[in-house]
Amino acid sequence: MMKTAFQQWLQDRFGEQVRWNEPMAAHTTLRVGGPAEAYVAVADAEALRELVAKCAAENVPYFILAGGTNLLVRDGGLAGVVIDVKKGLKDIRRLPAREEALPVAAGAGANLQALCRFAIENGLDGMNFALGIPGTVGGAITMNAGTARGDMAGVVASIRLLTPDGRFVERGKNETRFDYRGMVIPGVTDDRRGQAVIVDAVLELSAADPEEVRTEADALLQERLLMQPTSAWSAGCFFKNPPGGESAGRLIDQAGLKGQSVGGAAVSERHANFIINTGQARAADILALMELVRTKVADTFGVMLEPEVRIVGE
Numbered sequence: 463m464m465k466t467a468f469q470q471w472l473q474d475r476f477g478e479q480v481r482w483n484e485p486m487a488a489h490t491t492l493r494v495g496g497p498a499e500a501y502v503a504v505a506d507a508e509a510l511r512e513l514v515a516k517c518a519a520e521n522v523p524y525f526i527l528a529g530g531t532n533l534l535v536r537d538g539g540l541a542g543v544v545i546d547v548k549k550g551l552k553d554i555r556r557l558p559a560r561e562e563a564l565p566v567a568a569g570a571g572a573n574l575q576a577l578c579r580f581a582i583e584n585g586l587d588g589m590n591f592a593l594g595i596p597g598t599v600g601g602a603i604t605m606n607a608g609t610a611r612g613d614m615a616g617v618v619a620s621i622r623l624l625t626p627d628g629r630f631v632e633r634g635k636n637e638t639r640f641d642y643r644g645m646v647i648p649g650v651t652d653d654r655r656g657q658a659v660i661v662d663a664v665l666e667l668s669a670a671d672p673e674e675v676r677t678e679a680d681a682l683l684q685e686r687l688l689m690q691p692t693s694a695w696s697a698g699c700f701f702k703n704p705p706g707g708e709s710a711g712r713l714i715d716q717a718g719l720k721g722q723s724v725g726g727a728a729v730s731e732r733h734a735n736f737i738i739n740t741g742q743a744r745a746a747d748i749l750a751l752m753e754l755v756r757t758k759v760a761d762t763f764g765v766m767l768e769p770e771v772r773i774v775g776e
């Protein structure tokens with residue numbers, strides 16, 4: 463439980479921007495999850511800095527919420543403060559060209575699809591790999607989001623972060639270790655005082671024929687619509703593809719699990735690596751289905767799938 467003095471500070475500083483006992487189901491694309499003790503949508507980087515520094519100093523846990531697209535919050539909810547960065551920090555703009563590279567600055571809260579559209583409209587090549595991936599720029603960098611055509615590691619030039627003691631630091635891509643669906647910046651993201659928060663980033667794109675980029679974009683989006691249950695409530699692909707090149711979706715499909723359900727959670731009939739909320743699911747249903755899928759795939763193929771979705775809360 464949060465101390466009264468901290469609650470009072472939060473209320474005084476953020477007023478109507480604070481919501482108490484806010485259901486996380488309203489902020490995740492899986493549409494499940496219990497309440498956040500407090501929820502604040504910050505308007506800008508300065509508000510973010512103040513809030514993170516205060517939480518870290520007072521030992522109040524804080525959780526950075528971006529798109530909520532790759533997130534499973536348990537039914538007991540989240541202790542401390544959930545800080546929503548997707549309502550502020552949304553700016554996307556071009557920076558002066560650096561030789562061949564055409565840089566674009568994007569706020570962590572900017573929608574990844576808005577960034578893809580911005581690139582297309584400006585005749586910039588390099589973001590089409592991310593077409594159709596839901597979420598925010600900050601979330602996509604944190605997860606090194608990607609598809610068979612590329613990932614964030616391929617376009618990020620530098621990242622600006624906020625450290626728990628309230629300092630802004632900038633790191634180049636050679637100081638950033640991206641891997642399959644993850645990212646580490648030694649000395650920054652491993653800070654034990656609290657989570658470092660991405661504020662914005664510079665992406666390096668290249669010149670392209672606007673018509674070509676647009677045509678390619680249309681084809682990729684069409685393909686995605688056919689292959690994936692894009693309108694269902696889901697967190698995208700639920701499991702990471704296991705090492706060795708096999709696809710988790712294919713293994714789950716071959717194990718005969720398409721359509722398998724637990725309560726309101728079901729394995730998508732369209733793409734087996736999507737667990738969908740059919741309407742009334744609780745986080746517990748999704749977690750139980752996740753375990754059922756892992757056990758069946760392990761028994762059938764000897765492969766233990768690991769979730770790509772981040773699972774948090776109590």
Ligand code: EPU
Nearest residue numbers: 609610611698699701702703709711712715732733734735
């Ligand atoms: N497959 C099946 N049954 C299924 C699903 C897939 O047999 O139900 C087969 C497909 O026919 C294909 C193979 O599995 O031969 C691979 O499928 P797909 O092309 O859909 O790729 P994926 O490995 O399942 C990855 C990413 C997706 C991304 C696609 C397209 C991961 C975990 N998934 O999926 O990302 O959209 O490639 O590039 O890396 C996400 O991260 O949330 C996500 C959806």
